[in-house]
Amino acid sequence: xxxxxxxxxxxxxxxxxxxxPAAIGLEGVVKTYRSGQETVAAVRGIDLAxxxxxxxxxxxxxxxxxxxxMRMIAGFEEPxxxxxxxxxxxxxxxxxxxxxxxxxxxxxxxxxHMSVADNVAFGLRRKNVPKDEVRRRVGEALDLVELSGLHxxxxxxxxxxxxxxxxxxxxxxxxxxxLLLDEPLGALDLKLRQAMQIELKRIQRxxxxxxxxxxxxxxxxxxxxxxxxxxxEGVVEQLGPPAQIYxxxxxxxxxxxxxxxxxxxxxxxxxxxxxxxxxxxxxGHVLVRTDQTSGSAVDVTVRPEKVHIGADEPAxxxxxxxxxxxxxxxxxxxxxxxxxxxNGAEVVVFRQNSSDASNAAERGDQVWLSWRPDHSYALxx
Amino acid sequence: MTTTRTxxxxxxxxxxxxxxxxxxxxxxxxxxxxxxxxxxxxxAGMIVxxxxxxxxxxxxxxxxxxxxxxxxxxxxxxxxxxxxxxxAVGVLTMLIAGVTGSLLGLALGRHRFHxxxxxxxxxxxxxxxxxxxxxxxxxxLFLTTDVTTGFVTIVIAHxxxxxxxxxxxxxxxxxxxxxxxxEAARDLGAGPWTTFxxxxxxxxxxxxxxxxxxxxxxxxxxxxxxxxxxxxxxxFPLWIWGSTRVGIPPQVNVxxxxxxAVGVLLAIVNIVLARRRS
Numbered sequence: 001x002x003x004x005x006x007x008x009x010x011x012x013x014x015x016x017x018x019x020x021p022a023a024i025g026l027e028g029v030v031k032t033y034r035s036g037q038e039t040v041a042a043v044r045g046i047d048l049a050x051x052x053x054x055x056x057x058x059x060x061x062x063x064x065x066x067x068x069x070m071r072m073i074a075g076f077e078e079p080x081x082x083x084x085x086x087x088x089x090x091x092x093x094x095x096x097x098x099x100x101x102x103x104x105x106x107x108x109x110x111x112x113h114m115s116v117a118d119n120v121a122f123g124l125r126r127k128n129v130p131k132d133e134v135r136r137r138v139g140e141a142l143d144l145v146e147l148s149g150l151h152x153x154x155x156x157x158x159x160x161x162x163x164x165x166x167x168x169x170x171x172x173x174x175x176x177x178x179l180l181l182d183e184p185l186g187a188l189d190l191k192l193r194q195a196m197q198i199e200l201k202r203i204q205r206x207x208x209x210x211x212x213x214x215x216x217x218x219x220x221x222x223x224x225x226x227x228x229x230x231x232x233e234g235v236v237e238q239l240g241p242p243a244q245i246y247x248x249x250x251x252x253x254x255x256x257x258x259x260x261x262x263x264x265x266x267x268x269x270x271x272x273x274x275x276x277x278x279x280x281x282x283x284g285h286v287l288v289r290t291d292q293t294s295g296s297a298v299d300v301t302v303r304p305e306k307v308h309i310g311a312d313e314p315a316x317x318x319x320x321x322x323x324x325x326x327x328x329x330x331x332x333x334x335x336x337x338x339x340x341x342x343n344g345a346e347v348v349v350f351r352q353n354s355s356d357a358s359n360a361a362e363r364g365d366q367v368w369l370s371w372r373p374d375h376s377y378a379l380x381x
Numbered sequence: 382m383t384t385t386r387t388x389x390x391x392x393x394x395x396x397x398x399x400x401x402x403x404x405x406x407x408x409x410x411x412x413x414x415x416x417x418x419x420x421x422x423x424x425a426g427m428i429v430x431x432x433x434x435x436x437x438x439x440x441x442x443x444x445x446x447x448x449x450x451x452x453x454x455x456x457x458x459x460x461x462x463x464x465x466x467x468x469a470v471g472v473l474t475m476l477i478a479g480v481t482g483s484l485l486g487l488a489l490g491r492h493r494f495h496x497x498x499x500x501x502x503x504x505x506x507x508x509x510x511x512x513x514x515x516x517x518x519x520x521x522l523f524l525t526t527d528v529t530t531g532f533v534t535i536v537i538a539h540x541x542x543x544x545x546x547x548x549x550x551x552x553x554x555x556x557x558x559x560x561x562x563x564e565a566a567r568d569l570g571a572g573p574w575t576t577f578x579x580x581x582x583x584x585x586x587x588x589x590x591x592x593x594x595x596x597x598x599x600x601x602x603x604x605x606x607x608x609x610x611x612x613x614x615x616x617f618p619l620w621i622w623g624s625t626r627v628g629i630p631p632q633v634n635v636x637x638x639x640x641x642a643v644g645v646l647l648a649i650v651n652i653v654l655a656r657r658r659s
Contacts, residue, residue, distance in 0.1 A: 076564055096567040109565035113583045122579075126570035174569065 021088030022049035023178050023210040024056075024073055024101075029082035031068050042068040044234035045082070050178065050212060055204050057213045057221040060231035061257065066214045069231070070180050073212065075099045087177050097126075102171035103180040106187070108163045110155035116142070116166050117151035123174040141173035144203060161192050168203070178210040185220065197223050218258045222246060230254050247303075252379050255301045262307070262347045263299040265381065268292050275373055282343045286319035290378035298378040304350040306375040309337055309361055314370035323347065325365045337361060339369055424641060431634035438628030450631040454639075457632060463620035464636055466532065467601055470616065474539040474600040479593035481540075482547025483585065486592070489548065490555025504545040515542060516609030523610060530612030538610045539600040546599065547592030554588035587655040594647055601640065 031043040043065040050056045058066040071077040072084055075096035084092050091099050102123065110119050117138050124134045142148050145165035155163055164184060171179055181200075185193045201224050204211050215221050221228050222242040229239045230253075238250040249255035255263065266278040268290065275287040278300050292298050302319075314320045323339040326346065330353075337349040347369055361367050430440055434447035455461050485504075489497060507515075519538050523530050562584065566576040582589075604618040611619060621633055 074568060076567075095572075096564070097570045097572055101568075103565070103568045105561050105565060107559060107561055109559060109561035111562060111565070111580060122566070122571075123569035126575065170569070 020052060021085070023052045023054070023087060024050040024212065025083075025085035025088070026069070026073075027083040027085070029069070029072060029079045029084065031065070031072060031077060032080045041234050043072070043079075046234075046236055048229055048236060048239060050210060051226075053208050053210055055201065055211045055213065055224055055226045057215060057225040057228045058231055059215055059218060059221040059228050059257075061216055064231040065234040066216075066231050067182060070103075070182055070212065070214045073178075074101055074103050074180055100177040101180055102174050102176040103182065104167045104171050104184045106183045108155075108167040108184075110163055110166055110170070112154065112156055114154075115151065116147070116153050116155065116158070119155065119166055120170045120173050122170065127174075137173050138169075141169040144172065144206065145169045160187055161196070164188065164196065168200075172203070172207060172209065175207075176209065178212055181211060181213045183215055184213075185215075185217075193220075200224060222258070230257065232257070248377060249301065249379070252299060252381070255299075255379060260304050260348055260350075261301050262304065263301050263379075264345055264347070265297070265299055266378075268294050268296050268298055268378065270294055276378065278378055280321075280343065280345075283321055283341050283345070286321070286376065287373045288319075288376050288378045289374065292378055292380060297381045299381050300376050300378050302371050302376040304336070304348040305352075306371050307347065307349045308370045309339065309349045309351060309367050310370075311361070311365065311367060314368050317373075318370040319373050319376060320368055320370045321347070323367060323369060325361045325363050325367055328361070328363050339367060427634050428638045428641070431631055431638045433631055433634075435631065438624075438630045440629060440631045440634065450635045454632055454635045457630065459615070460617075460620055460630075460632060460636070463615045463617045466535075466614060467617035470532070470535050470539060471597045471600040473536050474543055475593045475597040477536070478540045478543040478547050478596040479589060482544040482592055482596070483551045483589045485544065486548040486551025486553075486588075487555055487581070487585070490552040490558075491560075504548055507542060507545045508549075512542075512603075512605040516606040519606065520609040530610050531614045534610045534612065535607055535614060535616070538606050539596075539603060542603075542606060543596035543599045546595050547589075550592040550595060551585060551588045554585055558584055587651065590651050590654070594644075594651060597647075598644060 026046050026048050029043055029046045030041070033040045033042060046065075046069060058069060060066045068077060072079050073086075075091070075094060075098075078093060082092075083090055086100055111122070114122070120138045120141055121134050124137060129137070138151070139148070142151065145168050147162060147165050147169065150158070150162070150166075155166060158166065164187075167184065184200075185196050188196060197220060200211075200213075204224075213221070213224065222245075225242055227239065227241050228245050229236045230245060231237065232253050238245055238254045240248075245254065246258055249258060249261065252263065255261040264280060266280040266285075269277045269279045269285070271277070271294065274289060276290045276292065276294070277285050278288055278290075278298060279285045280300075286300060288300055290298065308314065308318075309325075321341055323341045325337055326340045327336075327338040329336040333353060335351050335353055337351065339347045339349060341347065349369065430443075431450060432446050432448065433440055433443060434445040434449070435442075436444075485500070488494070489500060516538075519534075519541070520530070523534055528534060558581075562580055563576050566580045567573075571579060602618070603616075604622065607616050608619060608622070615623070617636070621629060624630070624633075
């Protein structure tokens, strides 16, 4: 298990290049729980910096430590060791009511005995904001989430999507240094969720507040985020912008968790310029960019939509493998092929059903698979 | 009643000769009414006999309707004093057991602490133990510690045996309460006390109210424990018990009816409040 953060050659400037301190900084944060005799580590050492005004996602499967990490930022949990900083200030040990962050809970946690307006005004009233200003800002916040006119309603009488918006308004109205969102769209149905994703991104652009978004839904993270930290088993596996996470997964876990990846096991033999030659057992070889030395065992990964499938021999310079078409699944906009290679390995190929393209292959056909060497990477095994 | 109708049953239902409505006994409904009758017949008897036009104190056979006992409800000064004592003890018990029992219930439902299991056990024991045992034990405690029995010892005893009921009622509510609500309040800048005042307490209020009313009802009702620790002080139930030898005057029925009416009223208020909140 890699414990370091992989930050590849990102088009993003490193943290230190930004002016001012990071909105949120985690330094060597560890969180362990006692469970009977055992000590269970939820977070095993995280270092990261969330920039001002950024939409930052913590992405990972359940139990990866993303929610614990967020709760430590909010102040509901204290790290076992390490430091939490908000806008440069060390807030480790500071209770949640004295931290300049607000949270949107997965269950919304709206106060059922208060009206929508009282819910939204709760934070402002705690800060003794004058009455007129409270009324004005509550109105603005409800306008922002498009809930004007529901001031007097009780949360219990709102739909799930509306409750979600109230929760968002209740947090945003305080103009926190950062907004923490814990799987806020998890309880909504797919259509509403997709609409809210775009909505959230719009709101974030409008208010310019730093968003930290916890989710296990990779498409949600890819859609909205400026940067994503992919977490697994209490560590950050990879941190970078969505395109980089998707195109250049830094580990087997990331490659498998984000989208669909083909992983082909092979061995690095020789270097060819800036490429290395990876030899597969019984099915040939490909060229990939890698920093792995010769002799090391690697997984070559290539995304299904980057693979070309066809009967004709590929152009020179392309990575190529030969196989037999197994399953063909027609999905309207695209067709998914499963191609079985001579050594039994399977490669998944996505092909757009564009107007000019006829069926590329049928079940049982012998086909060539090809892709540009730049589209595949070797991951250490 | 929902039944799946087969095509054959449909055909039969369509046949006019067979379409005689068959009356079926709804056992659930019957049983409900039987239980309600079982519960309320004695109460109804008490209310009816508060309107009984009798001469003297033997209020056992129906003599005719009158409202005169309501006019003379407070004709026995010692009965009035007993009722006043009962109300005073009841209200004090409600307040003391209501507050401490609620806090106990909150602690038991929300926090893990040393002695939590023991507290649960003691509470359970206090509910289970026969009242005669509790009463006798309390009396011997008061005698050995040289405490004069009377009003104060009645209140102490009543708080002691009602507090568990309040705690259990509130604990049940606390366990269904989403802890995220309190976290949300903290997150929005409320300190621990403000969070309790603005979020926790309003959410628990129906249970606190129910627990308090339960304590009041149990206290007003209690005869056995009170008879042990009452000393010279007489409560309403004790006075009735004492007067059985000479006959229970209809004033007792009148007061009983009034107490019942107040109880029903409080219950209704609690239900209405709970509905409004949810």
